[in-house]
Amino acid sequence: MRSRSSWTLPKDCRLALGCALAAGSLLSGCDGSEMTARRDAAAPAVDASGGLPDGTVPSLDVPPRTDEAAPPLDSSQLQPDLPATDDLAPPQDLLPPPLDLFPPLDQAPPPQERPALDSTTDAKESNLALGKEASQSSTYAAGAVAASAVDGNTDGNFYDGSVTNTNLDAYAWWQVDLQEAVAIDTIVVWNRTDSASSRLSDYWVFVSTTPFEPLETPTTLKNRVATWNNHQTVTPNPSTAIPVGGAVGRYVRVQLNKTEYLTLAEVEVKLGNGTNVALGKPASQSSTIAKGAVAASAVDGSTDGNFANGSVTNTNSDPYAWWQVDLGFVATISSIVIWNRTDCCTARLSDYWVFVSESPFAATDTPATTQGRAGVWSSHQTTVPSPSVSIATGSVRGRYVRVQLSGTEYLHVAEVQVMGSELPPP
Numbered sequence: 001m002r003s004r005s006s007w008t009l010p011k012d013c014r015l016a017l018g019c020a021l022a023a024g025s026l027l028s029g030c031d032g033s034e035m036t037a038r039r040d041a042a043a044p045a046v047d048a049s050g051g052l053p054d055g056t057v058p059s060l061d062v063p064p065r066t067d068e069a070a071p072p073l074d075s076s077q078l079q080p081d082l083p084a085t086d087d088l089a090p091p092q093d094l095l096p097p098p099l100d101l102f103p104p105l106d107q108a109p110p111p112q113e114r115p116a117l118d119s120t121t122d123a124k125e126s127n128l129a130l131g132k133e134a135s136q137s138s139t140y141a142a143g144a145v146a147a148s149a150v151d152g153n154t155d156g157n158f159y160d161g162s163v164t165n166t167n168l169d170a171y172a173w174w175q176v177d178l179q180e181a182v183a184i185d186t187i188v189v190w191n192r193t194d195s196a197s198s199r200l201s202d203y204w205v206f207v208s209t210t211p212f213e214p215l216e217t218p219t220t221l222k223n224r225v226a227t228w229n230n231h232q233t234v235t236p237n238p239s240t241a242i243p244v245g246g247a248v249g250r251y252v253r254v255q256l257n258k259t260e261y262l263t264l265a266e267v268e269v270k271l272g273n274g275t276n277v278a279l280g281k282p283a284s285q286s287s288t289i290a291k292g293a294v295a296a297s298a299v300d301g302s303t304d305g306n307f308a309n310g311s312v313t314n315t316n317s318d319p320y321a322w323w324q325v326d327l328g329f330v331a332t333i334s335s336i337v338i339w340n341r342t343d344c345c346t347a348r349l350s351d352y353w354v355f356v357s358e359s360p361f362a363a364t365d366t367p368a369t370t371q372g373r374a375g376v377w378s379s380h381q382t383t384v385p386s387p388s389v390s391i392a393t394g395s396v397r398g399r400y401v402r403v404q405l406s407g408t409e410y411l412h413v414a415e416v417q418v419m420g421s422e423l424p425p426p
């Protein structure tokens with residue numbers, strides 16, 4: 001809460017000081033009335049609706065937040081429905097084909113002939129399992145290795161060489177090590193499509209930061225501490241998107257609930273946005289130009305960029321002016337959303353850096369000293385947020401988030417949202 005009685009100078013002095021400040025480019029693009037408006041907003045005279053002193057209520061044309069703009073696609077939208085091959089296949093097709101029916105290795109399509117991904121970078125961002133180390137309870141044939149479910153190819157035709165296949169194991173399983181604990185939003189399981197798809201009709205999905213042991217079963221895992229579980233009894237046709245709700249884990253296992261061959265075309269692990277872990281956390285900045293423009297204004301939950309409405313930060317014209325927040329814990333961060341001031345001076349936020357680290361930043365740190373530091377994630381932004389920009393961070397780990405200008409200028413932000421999830425202690 002900011003003080004409502006912080007300004008005690010007579011009005012004439014207020015205007016004079018406001019003009020003087022404007023003349024010194026303290027608030028370039030704003031005349032003295034802007035400072036007056038700001039001070040009036042902090043004075044008891046302002047009405048509770050946050051209206052301006054002249055009685056009008058500013059309207060902001062705020063586009064929807066980018067993290068809400070794209071609803072997750074339903075897997076059925078991604079792939080046309082395929083015929084239920086089980087209904088068509090004769091009973092003997094329910095067994096894995098004899099080895100001589102497997103495509104000879106020398107005839108298997110070389111990797112470069114597989115469908116090309118639109119963008120390797122984009123695919124890695126959307127599917128964290130891609131290319132990670134996978135294993136399974138056993139491997140039926142050389143062409144059906146565990147890695148086939150993380151090769152980026154969802155083709156479910158076994159003979160195209162991108163489908164896994166275990167032996168007829170009790171509680172056959174497949175799993176992947178993501179190499180880092182992340183907050184998972186969705187796991188998409190892609191089934192074999194050419195036959196035998198009904199083998200994947202009763203299975204579990206587990207997520208944990210603790211590795212799964214080879215002999216663990218759904219019976220033991222569903223009660224294991226700190227292990228997220230989900231029981232599926234619908235056959236993916238060809239895929240099922242399973243909501244995980246931000247459960248944090250490094251290891252993902254798909255395991256049958258019976259003795260059966262386990263075949264998977266692909267398993268995709270998609271990250272969640274998490275929640276705004278910066279909300280209400282301790283924030284600081286290089287300096288504060290006025291009591292109403294404190295660092296906490298950027299983590300108060302209001303993205304209102306109108307300075308007069310009292311939810312925007314403002315430093316002095318400092319060299320490498322900065323704002324930062326301490327999340328209070330190490331989080332896995334998926335994106336950082338920066339909301340700009342909107343009533344004026346938006347171009348001040350046209351050349352800045354965003355830093356993330358597990359270690360605190362020093363007050364004297366500059367972009368030059370910070371950007372190359374070990375353990376610091378950094379992003380250089382040269383586009384003015386209008387009014388906001390969502391900066392994808394992959395799944396970076398960090399506790400401290402800093403926004404810092406590249407030069408000497410006033411820094412003001414309406415809000416900084418750090419989307420992510422708290423990580424359990426290592």
Ligand SMILES: [Ca+2]
Nearest residue numbers: 148153162265
């Ligand atoms: Ca595959």
Ligand SMILES: [Ca+2]
Nearest residue numbers: 297302311414
């Ligand atoms: Ca705010």
